[in-house]
Amino acid sequence: MNVTTAKKSRDAHLGQLTKLYKELEIQMLSPENTIRVRELFGRLCDKYEEFKTAYFQYFVLCEDPETKVALQKSFESCKTNFVELKERYSQWTPVEVDSISNAASSTSRLRNAIVKRLIEEQKLKTLKEHQSL
Incomplete structure (x- = not known):
């Protein structure tokens, strides 16, 4: 991947997250939308994990320090948005958030391990390039 x-x-995943946030917020306006909200929240958790993977892949490949700083700020903002929506969801439906979060947590650990491996491989590659100079 270049x-x-x-x-x-990363940009595509961010756009998809934004759409899911908006749709979920609208659906949470009515307590009658429980099934739809659960479905959207599950999709949001999955999409957030995919976004994190895409973000870290881009971050590792990016070489411009200013872009990396901007990416870090953007990621922190996305993380804050996700945490805040997750809190609102847990208040909206306290019983459901734990089961969905636990399922997403397993996937999250796997993706995080993959991302860490990618980061370490990129660091090793960069180190070897510097040593060859």
Whole structure:
């Protein structure tokens, strides 16, 4: 994967997250939408994990320090939005959040391990390049 592809992937995932946030917020206006809200929240959790993977892939490949700083700020903002929505969801339906979060947690641990491996591989590659110079 190259930087351009990684950036496009990150941007696409961010756009999908934004759409899910909006739709979930609208559906949470009515307590009658329980099934739809549960479905959307599950999709949001999955999409957030996919976004994190895409973000880390782009971050690892990006070489511009200013872009990396901007990416970190953007990621922190996305993380804050996700945590806040998760809290609102847990208040909206306290019983459901734990089961969905636990399922997403397993997937999250696997993706995080993959991302950590990618980061370490990129660090090793960069270190080898510097040593060869």
